[in-house]
Amino acid sequence: MRLVLTVVPILFAAAPAFAQCSDADKKALEAFDRTWGEATASGDRAAMQTFYADDFQAFGPVSAQGKTAAMDAAIRAAEQGRTNPAGPPRLAYDSYVISCTPNTGTITHRNAVTAKVDGKDQTSYSRSVHFVEKRGGRWQVVATTGHALDDAGVLAYMEREWNDASVKRDASWVERNYAWDASDVSSRSGRIMNRAQAVAEARTDQTVLQSLDLSDLNVRVEGNTAVVTGVNHVVGRDAAGKATDRRVRFTDVFIKRDGRWQVWATQGTTIQ
Numbered sequence: 001m002r003l004v005l006t007v008v009p010i011l012f013a014a015a016p017a018f019a020q021c022s023d024a025d026k027k028a029l030e031a032f033d034r035t036w037g038e039a040t041a042s043g044d045r046a047a048m049q050t051f052y053a054d055d056f057q058a059f060g061p062v063s064a065q066g067k068t069a070a071m072d073a074a075i076r077a078a079e080q081g082r083t084n085p086a087g088p089p090r091l092a093y094d095s096y097v098i099s100c101t102p103n104t105g106t107i108t109h110r111n112a113v114t115a116k117v118d119g120k121d122q123t124s125y126s127r128s129v130h131f132v133e134k135r136g137g138r139w140q141v142v143a144t145t146g147h148a149l150d151d152a153g154v155l156a157y158m159e160r161e162w163n164d165a166s167v168k169r170d171a172s173w174v175e176r177n178y179a180w181d182a183s184d185v186s187s188r189s190g191r192i193m194n195r196a197q198a199v200a201e202a203r204t205d206q207t208v209l210q211s212l213d214l215s216d217l218n219v220r221v222e223g224n225t226a227v228v229t230g231v232n233h234v235v236g237r238d239a240a241g242k243a244t245d246r247r248v249r250f251t252d253v254f255i256k257r258d259g260r261w262q263v264w265a266t267q268g269t270t271i272q
Contacts, residue, residue, distance in 0.1 A: 021105075026098045032139050033107050033130065034093060041091055043078025045071055053133065053140040060145070086116035095157060103134040110149070110157060122259045125149040125157070152219040155226055155254060155261060162263075163212040163232065171202035179255055179262040187248045187268030206239035216249075224256040225264075231271070247271040 021029075032051075039047035048071045056067040065073070081088030095110040107130040114123040128146040132139050149157070158177070165173030174195075178184075184198040185191070193201060217230040232248045253265040 020102065021098060021100045025100055026096075029098050029100060029105055029107055029132070029139070030096050032132075033096075033109065036141065037091065037093060040074045041078065041088075043075040045075060048074065050138075051141055053135065053142045056141055057143050058145070059143065061147075089113050089115040095160070100132075105132045105139070106130070107132065111146075120259070125154050127153070151221045151226065151256075151261070155219050155221070155228055156217060158254075158261060159214060159217065159228060159230065159252070163214060166212055167209045169202070169205070169209075171199055174202045175199050177263055179257065179264050182263050183265045184263075185265075185267035187250070187270055207236060209234065209236040211235045226254040226256075226261065228252045228254065232268070 036048075036051040039051065052067045052070065054067060056070065058065050058070050078088070090113070092112040092114075093109045094112070097108045099106050107128075109128055111126045111128055112123050113126075114121050116122075126146055126148045128144060130141055131143040133142050134140075162173065162177070164170075178195045178198060180195060182195045182198065184193045184195075186193070211233070212235075213233040215231045215233065217228065220227045229249070229251050232250060233246075234248055235245050236243075238244050248268040248270055250266065250268040252263060254261045255264040256262070
């Protein structure tokens, strides 16, 4: 079935104007969330007790559960993982968006769960939204909800990761995520490159990117093929050190192979 989706803006939005979070506050809440995640994944009831508020509610697609039920479910899941011959699934959290006041906070992030299926790693993605309050001088989780990410959501995150990798000059992202038969058309020179050439250019390119901001993102998925279009606002310096500030409209084609999306073709055109 064909799916056409314009990505939800919250994936890339800044914290709302009323937020009073400093960078230190955000780091503390991210650390709080990660430690809570570790306690949940290991089924540590004593540790979980310190994170959940007594009136905690987890809201799912069809029902809600309180503190005791949520901890019991986490312990059962941890026990099943330990007895699984393939080992427990590997969990990773990233793409945090955090806003807060002195006594309340909202934490959202992506979850990646990687497990062995028929001897091969398969990763599924979801997004969580947590609401926390400071009670008795410490943060506690009062409510949580979340949803699985469909293919369009996964691809939207890939575009964001691709931008982050470009700013960091991380050639390994290209190496991991380009299909073996990928083609890359440069928005600057018009040169067409295969995967090996794209990896080599990512390693040697002297362009310095200060920022890459996405807009107008649209994702279309049909079967194992997807097309993503959008605009990147590129700010930085070229290889000669000259300042650049331009907008590039791009078309990226992805193909799903071995259970994961890979870049199959990419092309950009500078907007005059």
